[in-house]
Amino acid sequence: MRDDRDRWLTAQYAGAEDPWSYDSRWYEQRKRALTLAALPRRTYRYAFEPGCSIGALTELLAERCDRLLACDLVPAAVERARQRVAGRPGVTVREWDARDVWPDSGFDLVVVSEVLYYLDVVEAYAFCSRLAHHLAPDGQVVAVHWRRPADPHVLDGDRADRLIRATPGLHLLARWEDPDFVLSVLGRDPRSVAELEGLT
Numbered sequence: 001m002r003d004d005r006d007r008w009l010t011a012q013y014a015g016a017e018d019p020w021s022y023d024s025r026w027y028e029q030r031k032r033a034l035t036l037a038a039l040p041r042r043t044y045r046y047a048f049e050p051g052c053s054i055g056a057l058t059e060l061l062a063e064r065c066d067r068l069l070a071c072d073l074v075p076a077a078v079e080r081a082r083q084r085v086a087g088r089p090g091v092t093v094r095e096w097d098a099r100d101v102w103p104d105s106g107f108d109l110v111v112v113s114e115v116l117y118y119l120d121v122v123e124a125y126a127f128c129s130r131l132a133h134h135l136a137p138d139g140q141v142v143a144v145h146w147r148r149p150a151d152p153h154v155l156d157g158d159r160a161d162r163l164i165r166a167t168p169g170l171h172l173l174a175r176w177e178d179p180d181f182v183l184s185v186l187g188r189d190p191r192s193v194a195e196l197e198g199l200t
Contacts, residue, residue: 005118005152006073013076022056031181032057035113035144038174038185039064040193044109046136050098051115055081061111062088069104071096099123105134113144116160117153124155128167140187141170147181157182 012019022028035057044065052058052070058081062068067090072078075095082093096103098115110131116124131141143164145157155163161182165172171190176183194200 005154008152009118010074010076013074013080017080018054020053022054027180028056031144031183032060034176034183035111035142036060036064038142038176038183039109040140040173040185040187040196041109044140046104046107047109047111048104048107048134049111049113050096051113051118052081052093053077053114055084055093057111057113058091058093059085059088062091065109066090068092069094069107071103073097098127102130102134106136107134108136108139110135110139110141111144112141112164114146116143116164117145117155117157120154121163124160124163128164131164132167132169135188138187138189140173140185141167142183142185144181144183147177147179 020028046067047061047065049058049061049068049070052072054077055070058068058070062085070081070091070093072081072095078093078095085091085093098119116127119127143161145160147157161184165184165186169188170186172184173187173192174185
């Protein structure tokens, strides 16, 4: 464990199978539905989901991706996510720390859901820089952040969203904001779905 943030996260999984009630809360189900609906493409070649937790979003992303790499810092979360997606071809779940070297490259989708504000400002900037470096030329990013105060968040959700939207080389494609969370979709290609399909 590197610091108190890591220990806090580990303790959450030690105390509950589903510490944030991903499966039972309508808030979480709605957020996942909006995240999936915001994806500009029907399918992706190779997606990366850092901070996958117990795999609630992972199993839904798997339906839209040929290959999916899902990672989490906490071993207990990784094990639960693995059980959840067992038998799904093309899905790999492994331990990974968002402050470390990225586990692969060439991703045409990266889903950064409820991750960035666990990093400090320097770590978050480094994460976004690595994200841009490991994204495919046609890559897209979906970032989702809780907007209300929470421990042990270092950044608030709005600042985390602004930071990832400022990543050089990425264009804002869509954005959703309500009192609870903000969702931004970014891409290397600035064209909309309609433009890509020749409707405009």
